[in-house]
Amino acid sequence: MPHFDRSDAFQAKLDMIAKIRSIVLVAGFLAWLAAICVPETVAQAAEKKCKIFEILELPITMNSLRPTVTAQINGRDAKFLLDSGAFYSLISSATAATYGLKLRPTRFGYKISGIGGVQDVSLATVDEFSIAGAKIKKLEFLVGGSDTSYAGILGQNLLQKLDVEYDLANGAIRLFQTEDCQKALLAYWLTPDQGYSSMPIESIDAANAHTVGVAYVNGQKIRVAFDSGAFTSVLSTKAAARAGVTPNTPGVIEAGYSRGIGQGMVKSYLAPFASFKIGDDEEIRNTKLRIADLDLGFADMLLGADFFVSHRIFVANREQKLYLTYNGGPVFNLSRGAAQTAATGAADQTDAPPDRPAATGDATVPSQDAAAIARRGTALAARREYVPALAALSQAIELSPQEPEYYFERAQAYRGNGQRDLALADLDHLIEINPDYLAAFVPRAELHLAKGDLPAALADLEAADRLAPKPSDLRYTLAEVYFRMHRLPEVIAQLTLWIQYHGDDSRWVGALRERCLSRVLLDQDLPDALSDCNTVLRRGDKKDANYSQVLVDRGLLRLRQGSYDKAISDFDDALKMSPKNARALYARGLAKARKNQVADSQADLAAATALEPKVAENFEPFGLYP
Secondary structure: OOOOOOOOOHHHHHHHHHOEOOOEEEOOEEEOOEOOOOOOOOEEOOOOOOEEEEEEEEEOEEEOOEEEEEEEEOOEEEEEEEOOOOOOOEEOHHHHHHOOOOOEEOOOOOEEEEOOEEEEOEEEEEEEEEEOOEEEEEEEEEEOOOOOOOOEEEOHHHHOOOEEEEEHHHOEEEEEEEEOOOOOOOOOOOOOOOOOEEEEEOOOEOOEOOOEEEEEEOOEEEEEEEOOOOOOOEEEHHHHHHOOOOOOOOOOEEEEEEEOOOOOEEEEEEEEEEEEEEOOOEEEEEEEEEEEOOOOOOOOEEEOHHHHHOEEEEEEOOOOEEEEEEOOOOOOOOOOOOOOOOOOOOOOOOOOOOOOOOOOOOOOOOOOOHHHHHHHHHHHHHOOOHHHHHHHHHHHHHHOOOOHHHHHHHHHHHHHOOOHHHHHHHHHHHHHHOOOOHHHHHHHHHHHHHOOOHHHHHHHHHHHHHHOOOOOOHHHHHHHHHHHOOOHHHHHHHHHHHHHHOOOOOOHHHHHHHHHHHHHHHOOOHHHHHHHHHHHHHHOOOOOHHHHHHHHHHHHHHHHHOOHHHHHHHHHHHHHHOOOOHHHHHHHHHHHHHOOOHHHHHHHHHHHHHHOOOHHHHOHHHOOOO
């Protein structure tokens, strides 16, 4: 095992970053060619020639299951998702608009692909990009795809030229250069009694920029890609079928939809498996895995941020080997619905590998380093270990009581732990420190809304609306909260802004549906509403349970217009897809009442009420009643 020395000067990090060259196009693929300047200080094992240099440490904050790093775009703060599964760094078109970046086409009409399908992209150049105290001039990004709720993602063009340690549990990703380490054990943090697992990985280059290795599910060989940008791990249904599990297997349950870079979404399930084995010494028996209809090409399974936060991982790209140790907590996040967003609530089970200590090998956080302690706290919260997470974040606040970020992170941990009043107190104090802290207002509005304080919730939403840039992805969330409050004009305004800047996002169709419904309920702009609903029906997934609800929306629109036969036809079609759709039954009862079909109307209304006793409450506030 090589000796490790972190005494290299910070200037060496700056030198390395400063020498990263501009991006070039090679055979249609974009690659970041880095000329690395390594420090003179060399760590060398006494009995071996292996040398390992730390080039750069990126401080990582876990926002639930999102590993994020703060950077600057032309001097303006920007948070990025660190995504080991992205072959190249990417920003959305909304981010480009927010930061005033000009777009230009790629030389070869380049496209990217992911869970959401294939997506066209453009290029944008950042004059000065800063990260971890270092500055890069004229850095190019691909532009396109779904918004991540951050400025963008940093991908393998940052990582592939070096060896990478993912220590998310301690809030860090470290970049290394190694020499003569083909036979060395590079998991340098191991204690004498700590177990580890190792595995070969495929070579990585511009054309194959994924970290891919082999694992086994129910004894069947699969290819796994280590993807920190995927919030939850997911296995393809094809690979699951080879292991004897399908969506129709007993014990399999639906678990929402997964979305990625493109416009599409895929249905996911939680499925039981007898075993999951990775590397030469880690196996989980009688576990569940998330499965979805993926066609990645390069892998059968994505090991997402849930896997990363429960492990410490060293990716030795030069040696084509990967080392991992178990940190503690559940290996896979199995919350239903967690595939689309970061997880909330507890997992269905704790699937820790057997015979592993709870958290051995974790690096010691310096007792006076508030930032490092806070990052450790967010990682614990991502593992849903809220008690130690809150202790760490409280310690960070004691050390740095004027840092608003720590109050925000502790508020999120309090919310995860069900302590809403304490979360609200932290957000109140945060906003006193920094009245323009945009990220705090929507969570505080939601907490006010839960307490029934509508004026306070509205005030916070108005503040967020005022502070957010027009292209901000936050406007989608604002629309959702306004909709829960029946503030439909505000819903339409927020969605209209969001739709304008997010045409290639996987939620775009859903945003059209919400705008259509809001206009229908308001009985305003019905021709525009019809256009929205028709677009959703044309582009939507007919297998999606929500598809029948869009038919109900359009039926209500036609009811508003007095086209009762067309309305009933839409409700009939919805009920063919979903016979127990109480909303469709009630709406059809309204349409039949308008046609004086009294008996049929009463039958539909009664059937709807039997299925959902309070169904009328969804209609009556908008003047829709028999």
